Amino acid sequence: MATIVMWTCIAFLLYVHVGYPLVLWAWSAVAGRAVRKNSWEPTVSILIAAHNEHDTIERKILNCLDLDYPLDKLQVVIALDAPTDGTDLVAAAYESDNVHVVSVRKHLGKAGALNRAVAASRGAVLLFSDARQRLDRGALRELVANLHDPEVGSVSGELVLLDDSGREAADGMGLYWRYEKWLRAREARIHSMMGATGAIYAIRREYYKRMQPDTILDDVFVPMSIVLRGKRAVFEGAARAFDRVSASPEVEYGRKVRTLMGNFQILARMPALMSPLHNPVWVQYMSHKAARLMVPYAMAALFVANLFVRDGIYLWLLAAQCAFYLLAGFGGVLSHRGAAAEVAAPVMATASIEGER
Amino acid sequence: MMKKALLFPYTFTLLNLAAVAGLYHFARRTAASEIWSSSHHVHVFPQGAGH
Numbered sequence: 241m242a243t244i245v246m247w248t249c250i251a252f253l254l255y256v257h258v259g260y261p262l263v264l265w266a267w268s269a270v271a272g273r274a275v276r277k278n279s280w281e282p283t284v285s286i287l288i289a290a291h292n293e294h295d296t297i298e299r300k301i302l303n304c305l306d307l308d309y310p311l312d313k314l315q316v317v318i319a320l321d322a323p324t325d326g327t328d329l330v331a332a333a334y335e336s337d338n339v340h341v342v343s344v345r346k347h348l349g350k351a352g353a354l355n356r357a358v359a360a361s362r363g364a365v366l367l368f369s370d371a372r373q374r375l376d377r378g379a380l381r382e383l384v385a386n387l388h389d390p391e392v393g394s395v396s397g398e399l400v401l402l403d404d405s406g407r408e409a410a411d412g413m414g415l416y417w418r419y420e421k422w423l424r425a426r427e428a429r430i431h432s433m434m435g436a437t438g439a440i441y442a443i444r445r446e447y448y449k450r451m452q453p454d455t456i457l458d459d460v461f462v463p464m465s466i467v468l469r470g471k472r473a474v475f476e477g478a479a480r481a482f483d484r485v486s487a488s489p490e491v492e493y494g495r496k497v498r499t500l501m502g503n504f505q506i507l508a509r510m511p512a513l514m515s516p517l518h519n520p521v522w523v524q525y526m527s528h529k530a531a532r533l534m535v536p537y538a539m540a541a542l543f544v545a546n547l548f549v550r551d552g553i554y555l556w557l558l559a560a561q562c563a564f565y566l567l568a569g570f571g572g573v574l575s576h577r578g579a580a581a582e583v584a585a586p587v588m589a590t591a592s593i594e595g596e597r
Numbered sequence: 598m599m600k601k602a603l604l605f606p607y608t609f610t611l612l613n614l615a616a617v618a619g620l621y622h623f624a625r626r627t628a629a630s631e632i633w634s635s636s637h638h639v640h641v642f643p644q645g646a647g648h
Binding site: 493496497498499500501502503504505508532533535536537539564565567568569570571572574575 | 603604605606607608609610611612613614615616617618619620622623627
């Protein structure tokens with residue numbers, strides 16, 4: 241029995257981390273579809289939910305107004321989510337034909353604030369962004385070009401993480417981040433990504449589905465609700481937003497917990513994602529998102545089952561698992577001493593992007 | 598490079614622990630407002646980016 245459990249877990253873990261990427265690689269090579277991009281200039285509303293963003297909101301507004309896009313077709317909507325630090329005073333100073341401020345007295349959370357922002361917007365295209373990330377000047381044009389394709393309902397840009405010196409932290413992040421980006425690109429080429437980057441994604445207005453105010457991952461809910469309507473959620477690497485990576489892996493851990501809690505919430509609120517009859521990217525969703533939520537339990541089951549089977553190669557497998565967890569503990573000690581934070585934090589941070597996992 | 602290789606088990610395990618904690622908070626129905634505020638830890642606007 242223990243042997244069966246072990247091999248089932250091993251097969252599962254291998255599929256999630258090796259088999260699925262191989263399937264994606266072959267699938268995208270055979271059935272990949274390019275987006276029919278075209279230059280056009282629809283009206284655009286940039287939607288920003290802001291709670292306490294006193295230090296960032298002014299620069300964000302100026303950043304949005306400086307984008308390479310005609311101002312007469314651009315609207316910035318700031319949904320103030322009951323700020324207590326004077327964010328409202330800063331934002332109010334910029335109210336104009338291009339900047340609309342929506343005040344929410346009771347703290348709703350991001351999704352609730354975004355609902356209000358959408359209701360107050362007028363653009364044919366909605367660009368969602370956060371207050372703290374800076375958008376590249378040409379990002380909006382790059383996103384909008386993808387939405388010219390009638391099959392595309394949502395397009396995500398790329399969040400670039402910077403270190404303290406302003407360099408791209410992602411360059412030094414190694415295998416994990418490159419692996420994730422590779423998966424997303426292949427998934428988007430076949431049909432759709434399994435979400436978007438909250439810092440920068442755009443949709444056609446008619447596909448916006450109102451969220452419950454306590455929705456944690458708007459950047460998964462909104463694009464996946466569009467995918468369930470049969471439209472594509474694609475990726476545009478030339479549309480970039482910039483953020484700084486947090487210094488502490490433990491802080492990033494908290495962020496990651498939030499993201500993963502949000503993924504469980506999405507599963508509960510969008511059961512159609514679990515149905516191959518309703519979800520056009522069911523295989524990808526189950527393999528990339530749902531299966532990964534099961535990885536820790538498969539690893540735990542593998543370890544426990546291995547304790548009962550310790551002969552031959554199984555002893556080596558047990559030794560390898562013990563070594564892995566000892567190294568993990570050693571890494572934890574290093575991290576707490578600050579020696580490893582500069583490496584571990586970026587990896588954790590990138591894992592939190594786009595509701596990853 | 599050596600440090601990164603050493604830290605892979607740590608970050609991988611941390612990610613998996615986060616998945617377990619995420620399920621725990623979801624089952625406990627931790628308020629979204631708590632999650633929203635606790636996620637606000639990076640407030641520095643990046644310098645020297647873009648363009």
